[in-house]
Amino acid sequence: MRAAKAVVAAFAVIAMIGAAWFASGWWGSADIDEDTTVIVRSGSTLTSVANMLEEDGLIGSADAFLLRAKILGSSDPVKAGEFALPAEASPATILDTFQHGDVIRRFLTIPEGMPSIxxxxxLMAEDLLTGQIDVPTEGSILPDTYDFERGESRAAVLARMQDAMTAYLAEAWKKRDASAAVDSPREAVILASIVEKETGVPRERRMVAGALSNRVRIGMMLGADATTIYPITKGKPLGRRIRVSELRDPNPYNTRAIAGLPAGPITNPGREAIAAVLDPAETKALYYVADGSGGHVFAETLDEHNRNAAAWRKLRRERGEM
Structure with a gap:
């Protein structure tokens, strides 16, 4: 009897030791010496992920990992994406990260007024994205900061940017003021793209929009240099002064040679520029010229504008800019 009890006790001790060993292989540290990122490809199974971890030297055995995962882990599927694994993470932590952890997101910022080119x-310079895209339609992208995953397609990221513009424009159009001088969302984007280029001072947007809207209403040329440059560079800096022949060229974008709005947007305007066009400042101003401090001075009459322009030229000469 004593011998039998001793045998049972021995087996119990062995079982406890085995269970402890089995558990320690799950909740103890794996073979991750430093913080590591791991990419789980779309369509991966737990088996393929375990094999990848073994090949990369992050776990000792795929078979042991799978056995412990089946008994001690969750049965939830692994997610696709890029994950961060901390140094000395346990197999239990690794599995939980792949099943329930946050995918690493990266960010790409499109500033207000960035042209589509x-x-x-x-997008093409971002090495963590994949695939090819064409130059998007001007004015179709909402400037903002967008997140993406490593290996995501450029087309998918671009689609989010364009969907964001479509959604914002639809909502903003519903809230337009009766004073807006544009007759369609497309016209709003066109005029907003000019406002975006005409001033870099946020507090001036509605005032610039007001002056340009006044010109639109009376059929006056908008006279925006940025529209003259656009057909030449597609929105990139010109790098020189505009030629007289370019100012006189009656192409459908050149608002120094034709009246009304240009044929299309000249950049991707941001929310505030669009909002300014849909609710412009109440003003009689038709003209504006730089004031030397980054902003503009506005005028209702041509005589007043000419005096302001003369003052601006004098200031530039004093600065040695002319």
Whole structure:
């Protein structure tokens, strides 16, 4: 009897030791010496992930990992994406991260007034994105900061940018003021793209929109240099002064040669520029010129504007800019 009890006790001790060993292999540290990022590809199974971890030297055995996961882990599927694993993470932590952890997100910012050719170049220069895209339609992108995952397609990120513009424009159009001089959301984007280029001072947007809206209403040329430059550079800096021949060129974008709005947007305007066009400042101003401090001085009459322009030229000469 004593011998039998001793055998049972021995087996119990062995079982406890085995269980402890089995558990320690799950909740103890794996083979991750430093913080590591791991990419789980779309369509991966737990088996394929375990094999990948073994190949990368992050766990000792895929089979042991799978056995412990089946008995001690969750049965939830693994997610696709890039994950951060801390140094000395346990197999239990690894599995939980792949099943329930946050995917690492990266960010790409499109500033207000960035033309589509530069958006295209920025997306193509992001090495963590994949695939090809064409230069997007001007004015179709809402400037903002967008998150993305490593390996995501450029087309998918671009689609989010364009969907954001569509959604914002639809909502903003519903809230437009009766004073807006544009007749459609597209016209709003066109005029907002000019406002975006005409002033870099946020507090001036509605005033610039007001002056330009006044010109639109009476059929006056908008006279915006940025529209003259756009067909030449597609929104990139000109890098020189505009030629007289370019100012006189009656192409459908050149608002120094044709009346009304240009044929299309000249950049991707932001929310505030669009909002300014849909609710412009109440003003009689038709003219504005730089004031030397980054902003503009506005005028209702041509005589007043000419005096303001003369003062601006005098200031530039004093600064040695002319």
């Amino acid at each position: 530069l958006v295209y170049e920025k």
